[in-house]
Amino acid sequence: MSGRTLRALAPLVAVAVALVVPLVVSDRFLLKVFTFCGVNALVVVGLALLFGYAGQISLGNAAFVGLGAYTSAFCTVELGWPWLLGFAAAGAVAALGGLALAIPSLRLKGHYLAMATLGFGLLMSLAFLEAEPITGGVDGFTGIPFPSIGPVEFRSASSLYWLVWGCVGVAVLVAHNITSLRPGRAMRALHGSELGAQACGVDIVGVKVRTFVVSALMAGLAGALYAGVVGFISPSLFTLTASVTFIAMTIVGGTSSLAGPIVAAVALTLVQYVDALIPGLPRETAQTIQSYQEDIYGIAIVLIVIFAPRGLAGLWKRRNARNEAS
């Protein structure tokens, strides 16, 4: 099969696989694992825009996930809002957080931007811990209701799976439209050379701020979904480690691609739940793999950056280019 047909078929195959999963997977825990994959994929789609396309690094996106999760939990539990309203509020608050970080960060790039986002992320995880009246402090939030839209409640494992991956699907469509049109070209120009992009009339300030806000928005919505799926959140979920995990998925997935980061997000999430994925796996083996999970993330970052700076997506494209040439 030529690379071109493969590329045309790939999205259809991906959608088909995503649709089939809940029909063939009967194990509820495994289905939940695939749902978590979707939550992470949603965060990573936002990061793929920010990092993979626009070349802006963020080591603080777990903070936006946390902002979304806490906002939706607070709105539904404390204020008694309907879930959908809390979901929207989660996106709005996270997007505002993104705006608040993006505007003063505009002058920064490279390692300064990385440090600013890292500092912001650490400050937010401190805030989640200390703002006890709102966030519940160390103990976190319990009893967060299941997502519901009007009379429809997403209670069963398969319905939650549909909801989360449905959101991922919408996010991918939005991101695809952004990247294949004018804003996407502006983002890629920014990635290549900021000065060059500016000289060509790209509104680099606007592109940066908008991309930051979109990535924060997606992270916030992912956080709200996570809170609804699990019903419990605590500050230990939204730490620097989580931010590094998200950036690892994005780096491994590759630049200028949405499919690569999503595949990486799913694969690296599954490492954590390897026991659910392979039922016959001896418990000790599973535990060993899990205790080396972060090693895997760290080593993956180092190896990919050294040997395949464009990530899985770059490897895939190179393979296709070679096939077409021969």
Next chain:
Amino acid sequence: MDQLLQVLVAGLKNGSIYALVALGFTIVYAATGAINFAQGEFFMLGGMLCVSFTELGLPLPAAAVAAIATTAAIGAVFELLAVRPVAGDDPLRIIMVTIGGAVVLRQLALHIFGPDERALAPFTEGASLKALGVAVELQTLWVWGLTAIAVVALALLYRKTSFGRAMRATAIRTDAARLVGVNTGMMVTVAFALAAGLGALAGVAVAPLTQTAFFVGAAIGVKGFAAAILGGIGKPISAVAGGLLLGLLESFAAGYLDPAYKDGVALVVLLVVLFVAPQGLLGRARRVKA
């Protein structure tokens, strides 16, 4: 008055530690134009290795020297294996590789030393010194003394030796340094080793005061960077000033406002300096080194 002095002592103690970590950032930045996100892990390795060496039966001074030397060697290997292959073109790649490397170093420490917090015995036993109503732990004097020695030794190395001049030449302009015969590649490796050694020294010196564990690297790394950028990154003297100032700010916030604010201070300082004056208090706006 007593409280003021006590707060000053505590601030200058922590500030010395931040200064050492900040010096590590500064040295690597000067040599490569990049921030080493694994700098905090060297601090962690110093403390953890020193604890382990004493547990193996080495006397404390030998364990401390061995821990610092081992960490410096790890710093050099880190540069050769991970940073060297991506040096040059894209600063983003150096950032990413040091982030990944930091995770790997932390996890290695977890697998080797285990998840528990460890403590080191004070360098000299004895009661705290009391003067003017202030108590100063003996270990605090060690921290000050070692920091002062490290800073003076570094200044002498940079100013008085041809090796130090070669390092400074590399920092000013790599290609020009190479033209006059400086082995710039080796200078970068040495810079990483020096930075790792300074971080390890800080980790060793502070281990008797605060416990240490495999996870302490990230937090101290951010504080060290905040100190470096507060002073103005690039000059060793600004790193020291930034470290002491940050230590004092933290200590005053904890002493006079609320201890809960202590960890937030460095983060707020970091963000404010980055957003308002990324060149730092002592630095002047300069060309970004590519």
